[in-house]
Amino acid sequence: MKPGTVSPEIIEALRAGDHKAFEVVFLAYFGKIRIFIRELVRCEDDAEELSQELFVRLWENRSTIDPARSFNAYMYTLARNSAFNFLKHQLVENAYAENFIPEEITGNPEETLFAEEIALLIEMAVHKMPEQRRRIYTLSRNEGLSNEEIAKQLNISKKTVENQLSLALKDLRKLISAICLFFIF
């Protein structure tokens, strides 16, 4: 059977409490659910635990499955909610607050449209830059050093700094449209 697909007859049998049907659903969906949750929570053990819990609850609440709705969409919703709830608890517990971008972004709405998304995307892209380029970019943009200061600190020529910076900006420009760059840089 193709992963992630089960027939309506199987769903009906599951709703009626047929354990064999439950196993068919399990084999079709468990791997997919575990991978999806793992990608969201970024921990193999937590993903396994959450996936198992999800199926225990699926069995307990089998009679509430709505046969009129897409079962695949239902499983997606269960997996997403399971991961999101876990992350909410984890984020509260660990109080990561200081590392985060402020929730309320001031300024006029047009200017800040997608500002958080753009900032996040830039941070992700900067992380994937080659080592030297990333260091130069960070020193320049985050720490506000001049090109001369960076050249001196890293013991490289000012020309290299300029080239690397221009490549870094080119990388980011590819990512973010020109209009938005106007606000960020």
Place this chain on the structure above:
Amino acid sequence: MNYIEEIIRRFFRENYPEKIEHKIQKWLINDKYKEEKDKYLSEQWDAIDANPDIFVYESLQAVNKRITAYKTVQSEPITRYRWLRAAVILLPFLLLGGSLWFSQNRERVEKEEWIIIEIPNGEHRRIVLPDGTDILLNAGTTFSYPTTFAGNKRQVKLSGEAWFQVNKDTIHPFIVDAGTLSITVLGTSFNVNAYPGNERIITTLVEGKVKIETIADKSYILQPEEQLIYYNKTEETTLRRVDLTENTAWISGYLVLDDVSLPEIAGDLERYFDISVVIDERVSIDTDHYSAKFLHNETPQEVMEVLSEVCDILYRIENNTIYIYSE
């Protein structure tokens, strides 16, 4: 270009430092742009194509146990009866449903014949098992395997270091018994360093997926380029990402000392050079660990020159024996 799509796509495809991952996670669970986020998350969901593997059957077993436990608490007679029936339905299903993994779960009782290979110090040997699995055994290693793989698994025993290229067979998992650890795979390549005198067992995964179980019943799943270090005495573990070329360099005949203590270095040198190493008891064996790679067929003399500098020790070589001492 859609920023939301791009963040989600990249997050699912790549790893980021914890700090960035936490930011992304917090952004994801925030209700802002909820519908867009949902749209692209469900696209990622649709793209996941996971066939049931050995690990899924193990999880199923665990979930069935949890469901049964839950049911017994409610213990009404009717429920019990229904559960008996469920168990009866389950058995033929498992037999028919292609899940041979369970159906042959009983151990074979008849005696199997085992072949034991001992690799002398200073040598390597490559062997191919009956199932086509390719193994390179490092110096000073003892390896044993049955003449035929009967039953539902392919079990072998390792004391020493070996690199495995396991032939894929999803029905018969390949299990390496390395003393205090057991490593389960379906088809993959990986390296195990489990010399008896060493304080730890190091498993490095090249490709595929392996499951490692400790004697205390803890288990770990390794992804490619990950390494699990298991400390025999304390049962502690460290999981880290590694450079594969460094960790499998011994295959190319290099002498690699990877974060090892002085007594472990002595063991490595004995096996590599087929030489004896004697450490004077006055040499302080502290907790320091050293790493070094020798890529040019260095002689014992040349290797010791370097090590005496790094480890701050004195040495002399006589009668095929290295004597290590301090001032």
